[in-house]
Amino acid sequence: xxxxxxxxxxxxLVIALSHTRHRMTKGEIRRQVNGYADAASxxxxxxxxxxxxxxxxxxxxxxxxxxxxxxxxDVGYRIDTTEYTLPPVxxxxxxxxxxxxxxxxxxxxxxxxxxxxxxxKLRAVSDLSDPGEHAGLALRVxxxxxxxxxxxxxxxxxxxxxxxxxxARTGTSAQRTVEPWRLVAKDRGWYLIGFDRDxxxxxxxxxxxxxxxxxxxxxxxxxxxxxxxxxPPVTTTEVVLALVPERASALRARAEPSxxxxxxxxxxxxRLTVTDIDRFAEQVAGYADSVLVLEPAELRSAxxxxxxxxxxxxxN
Amino acid sequence: xxxxxxxxxxxxLALIAYLEKNRGVPVEQVAEHFGVSTGQVLQDVDTLWVSGxxxxxxxxxxxxxxxxxxxxxxxLTDARGMDRPLRLGPHEALALLTALRxxxxxxxxxxDAVLASTTEKLAGAAGQAAQAxxxxxxxxxxxxxxxxxxxxxxxxxxxxxxxQLALRYVSASDTTSERVVDPLQLLTDSHRWFxxxxxxxxxxxxxxxLDRMLDATMLEARIDDHPDVALPGxxxxxxxxxxxxxxxxxxxxxxxxxxxxxxxxxxxLEEGRFAVELxxxxxxxxxxxxxxxxxxxxxxxxPDVAExxxxxxRSALEAYAQAGLVExxxxxxx
Numbered sequence: 001x002x003x004x005x006x007x008x009x010x011x012x013l014v015i016a017l018s019h020t021r022h023r024m025t026k027g028e029i030r031r032q033v034n035g036y037a038d039a040a041s042x043x044x045x046x047x048x049x050x051x052x053x054x055x056x057x058x059x060x061x062x063x064x065x066x067x068x069x070x071x072x073x074d075v076g077y078r079i080d081t082t083e084y085t086l087p088p089v090x091x092x093x094x095x096x097x098x099x100x101x102x103x104x105x106x107x108x109x110x111x112x113x114x115x116x117x118x119x120x121k122l123r124a125v126s127d128l129s130d131p132g133e134h135a136g137l138a139l140r141v142x143x144x145x146x147x148x149x150x151x152x153x154x155x156x157x158x159x160x161x162x163x164x165x166x167x168a169r170t171g172t173s174a175q176r177t178v179e180p181w182r183l184v185a186k187d188r189g190w191y192l193i194g195f196d197r198d199x200x201x202x203x204x205x206x207x208x209x210x211x212x213x214x215x216x217x218x219x220x221x222x223x224x225x226x227x228x229x230x231x232p233p234v235t236t237t238e239v240v241l242a243l244v245p246e247r248a249s250a251l252r253a254r255a256e257p258s259x260x261x262x263x264x265x266x267x268x269x270x271r272l273t274v275t276d277i278d279r280f281a282e283q284v285a286g287y288a289d290s291v292l293v294l295e296p297a298e299l300r301s302a303x304x305x306x307x308x309x310x311x312x313x314x315x316n
Numbered sequence: 317x318x319x320x321x322x323x324x325x326x327x328x329l330a331l332i333a334y335l336e337k338n339r340g341v342p343v344e345q346v347a348e349h350f351g352v353s354t355g356q357v358l359q360d361v362d363t364l365w366v367s368g369x370x371x372x373x374x375x376x377x378x379x380x381x382x383x384x385x386x387x388x389x390x391x392l393t394d395a396r397g398m399d400r401p402l403r404l405g406p407h408e409a410l411a412l413l414t415a416l417r418x419x420x421x422x423x424x425x426x427x428d429a430v431l432a433s434t435t436e437k438l439a440g441a442a443g444q445a446a447q448a449x450x451x452x453x454x455x456x457x458x459x460x461x462x463x464x465x466x467x468x469x470x471x472x473x474x475x476x477x478x479x480q481l482a483l484r485y486v487s488a489s490d491t492t493s494e495r496v497v498d499p500l501q502l503l504t505d506s507h508r509w510f511x512x513x514x515x516x517x518x519x520x521x522x523x524x525x526l527d528r529m530l531d532a533t534m535l536e537a538r539i540d541d542h543p544d545v546a547l548p549g550x551x552x553x554x555x556x557x558x559x560x561x562x563x564x565x566x567x568x569x570x571x572x573x574x575x576x577x578x579x580x581x582x583x584x585l586e587e588g589r590f591a592v593e594l595x596x597x598x599x600x601x602x603x604x605x606x607x608x609x610x611x612x613x614x615x616x617x618x619p620d621v622a623e624x625x626x627x628x629x630r631s632a633l634e635a636y637a638q639a640g641l642v643e644x645x646x647x648x649x650x
Contacts, residue, residue, distance in 0.1 A: 006321035011328055011367050015398055019369045032370035059322050060405030060445070086401040089441035095434040100351075102415035102434075111411040117323050118408030120350060122441075124330035124401045125337075128349055133430060136475035138503045139419050143411075152410075155451045166569070185418065186455040208571065211588075242639070250486040250528045264639045282608030288632040290490060292639060300641065306610025307636075310629030313615060314622025 009035030010052055014061060014079065023066040023076030053077070059117070086125065093130035096122075100129050101137065109143025144190045145207040148183065150214040151192055155180045157216075158223040160197070164212040165205055173211060178203070179223040193229060202230070236275050240294040242267040247290040251283075260294050267292065277302060327352070328360050328367075329402050332378065335392040336399035343388045354388075361390060368396050409442035410449045417454040422504050424468040426456070467532040471511055474534045475499045481513070484531040485524055489600035492530065497522070498539035514542050521545050560596035564606065565589060565615040573609070589614060603628060 004012075012034040017024060030036045030045050039045035057063055062083040068074045091099065103119035106112040131137075147163070154161045161180055166173045179195040189206050196203040242263045243252065255270035263269045274280040281302035284291050288307070293300040327350060334349070335341065347354040361380060368377035379394035392399075404412075416435045419425055439446045474481045481499050486492050497513035500521075504510070509526040521542075561580075566573060568588030573579070579592040596602045599621070606613055606625060616622040636642050 005363070007324040007328065008363050008367060010321060010325040011363070014325070014329065015368060015396060016370050018398065019396075034367070034370075034372060055322050058405065058407070059326055060403050060408065081400065084400060084402060086403045087441050087443060089437055091434065091437060092430075094430050095437065098416070098419075098430050098434045099412065099438070102412050102419060105415035105418055106411065110407070111414070113320065113323065114405075114407045115411035115415055117326050118404050118412045120323075120327050120330050121402050121404055121408065122438075123350055124333035128345075133428075133476070136499070136501050137472070138501060139415075139422060140503060140505055141418055149407075152448055152451060156448055182451050182453060184453045184455060185414070209569065211568075247490055249490070249492050249530060253530050254527075262639070262641065282610075283604075285607040285610060286604030287490065288603075288607065288628040289635040292632075292635055292641060294641070300636075304633070304636065304642065306607055307629040307632050309611040309613065310607055310625050311633070313613065313625055314617070314619050 003038050004035035006035075009033075010056060013052060014056065017063060017077055017079040018081055018084070020078055023078045025074060025076045029077070060121075086121065089122075089125065091122065091126050093127055094132040094134075096126045096129035097131040097134055099126075101131075101134055101139070105139045105141055106143040107140050109145075110149070111143035141185075144183070144185070145210070147192075147207050147210045147214050148190060151180050151207070152183060154214065154216060155182070155225070157220045158225065159220045160217040160223055162215045162217045163210045166209045166211055176205070177217060178205065181223075181225045181229055183207075195223075236273050237277060237296060237299070238271060238273055239280065239296065239299055240269065240271050241284070242269055242292040242294055244268075244290045248287055251287075251291065262294050264292075269294070281306065324360070326402065328364055329398065331357075331360055332364065332392065332395050332398045333401040335390055336395050340384060340389050340391045343390060346390055357390075361385070404442045404445045406445040406448050409438070409445040410452065412438060413442070413446060413449040414452055414454060417452075421454045421456040423456070423509070424472065467526050467529045468509060470532045470534055471499060471502060471509075471526065471529075474532075475502050475511075477534075478539050480535040480537045480539055481511075482531075482533045482535055483524065483529055486528045486530060487600065488598055488604055493517070496535070497524070498542065500539075500542065500545065514540070514545065560599060560602070560621065561618075562594050562596050562602060562621055563591055563615075563617040564594070564613055565591045566609070567612040567614060570609055570612040573605075577605075599624070 013029070016029070016033045024032075026046070026049060029049060030039065036045060036048065039048050053063055062080040064078055064080050066076045066078060068076065099119055099122055103115045106115055151161065160177060162175065162177045164173050165176045177197040178192065179197065180192055181194045182192075184191045184193060184204070189208060192205045192207060194203065194205070195201070240258060240260050241248075241251070241255070242260070245266075245268055251272070252270060255272035258269045258271035260269045277296075277299050281299055284293060284299070284303050285306040293303050330350070331346070334346070343354045343357050347357045350357070364378045365380060366372070366377065370376070376396070377394070378396050378398065379392075381389075381391035381393050384391040413435065416431060416438065420428065420431050420435070425431060439449075442449075471481065473479075481497050483495050483497060484492060485495060495518075496516045497511075498516070499511055499513045501512040502509060503512060511524045511526060513522060513524060514520070515522040564573075565585065566589065568590070571590070574582045574590065574592050577592075577594065579594050581591075581593045583591045585591060594602070602621070603625060606616065607629065616625060633642075
């Protein structure tokens with residue numbers, strides 16, 4: 001006999017556990033539910049069933065465990081059909097359109113599969129979508145880094161964590177112990193905001209710079225999350241650039257003409273406000289000699305560091 | 317990639333709930349609704365047909381009208397009590413809510429009424445599952461938002477109305493040109509907005525960054541039909557007829573490059589370093605990317621591409637030296 005496909009076995013398990021009057025024991029599941037007779041031994045049945053049970057729970061299916069009062073080691077299972085059901089919700093076609101848009105946002109990471117599966121569940125109770133106002137729009141962003149799920153669970157459980165973190169400026173790695181508070185998506189990255197126990201102060205950590213697994217430290221419930229978290233304000237920096245005439249029009253469009261004592265006389269001086277020096281340095285380095293940074297020195301050294309690195313490429 | 321068994325099972329359960337409410341629906345419509353092929357819908361229906369309660373005899377099974385099925389119409393005749401829609405799991409709610417918030421944080425969408433009502437209804441329907449999402453925030457991008465927003469309303473209106481746009485545009489090589497385009501899709505990576513459009517001057521599909529538009533004006537003329545144009549669906553440069561094949565060795569923290577751009581291959585090297593191979597259409601685009609990465613780029617191949625970058629970097633460093641702008645900084649002076 002052909003093996004029963006996993007999707008079919010899972011479906012038959014859901015149907016069986018939804019219909020059982022009281023509960024089904026593992027023995028009953030193995031004998032009665034389509035697909036489990038494939039298991040060659042008790043051990044392989046146990047492995048198969050445990051994996052399926054975990055997977056169904058992860059899919060949002062509420063499997064409850066019931067022990068018989070007379071035989072405590074005789075465990076049975078049932079699906080709580082009240083808990084199972086999606087509360088009534090009525091999305092308009094335009095809203096279904098927006099949900100479809102949302103389900104395509106994540107380029108990678110587990111978020112991509114999870115948002116698509118969430119949309120499938122909502123489509124069960126929705127009419128066809130109508131993109132309406134949002135026709136032709138799309139958002140594509142990177143999903144959160146690997147540490148995200150563990151950190152979110154730690155926040156939910158109010159437990160401290162420990163990880164190795166590489167700082168952006170020096171590139172050095174160090175062990176950090178943090179009371180996690182919130183996760184924030186910002187620009188191209190994901191950040192953890194929390195209380196750094198070593199520095200005794202609030203800090204934010206970019207998830208992509210966490211280089212080890214996140215380990216839990218201490219007891220659940222030990223972390224107090226402040227009701228109001230001051231997110232560090234966005235600092236802006238005024239930069240002064242010297243541009244070759246007629247070049248860098250895209251930068252000129254967001255800048256004001258200006259003057260500066262250190263500017264070469266054959267260049268135009270402009271002034272503009274930026275929020276992220278590193279990000280802006282990436283952009284300026286691409287213009288090479290068309291754009292010189294006059295101020296601030298921090299931006300100039302960020303650009304020079306990039307240009308100097310380039311002089312070594314392809315040399316060996 | 318083969319579909320995960322769990323995802324397929326969830327869709328089969330969703331099909332029962334949907335078909336219980338919607339009787340006699342053409343297979344094509346169901347496929348469109350769930351975003352899968354008609355073949356996949358039929359395969360799901362055939363699996364549902366042999367599924368049911370233990371015993372698996374005639375009365376135990378989920379049932380469809382066989383005549384309708386012959387005519388590609390789906391009519392559920394026995395749901396076996398499985399027509400309740402399944403609730404959202406915590407991860408699904410989190411992924412969708414965070415995606416909606418990311419959309420809301422995009423410039424030009426912050427006051428969108430449909431986004432707001434969808435988010436509210438979703439949070440309500442998710443119930444308990446939405447709780448984890450409360451510890452997650454999405455912030456609006458801090459840079460390039462303001463200048464992008466200048467042209468976003470015009471470009472959005474043109475996309476929606478199917479009207480042509482006149483652009484004054486600065487390319488990656490820093491040259492300004494005027495073009496008339498047929499706008500097809502607006503795309504953002506949460507940092508920048510891109511317009512995918514048919515360019516009449518180039519007679520091809522081109523990608524335009526909104527922060528490089530100096531002017532955008534909607535014209536009276538309607539856009540042409542472009543039935544042969546396949547939209548790539550991601551904020552990436554196009555690959556067609558790429559004349560350059562470039563290999564970069566990158567430091568671990570430049571990992572995002574492998575995820576953000578359509579790299580042909582990624583090879584992991586020792587100590588977290590890795591190599592990517594890229595097909596490059598526009599060398600100016602590569603120069604901007606690679607010079608911006610700077611010290612995170614450890615090697616560039618082929619040699620002539622590396623040489624081009626070296627020449628550009630040297631001339632820039634010379635310009636800094638001539639202007640007397642390097643002496644006050646640490647690092648080797650030229």
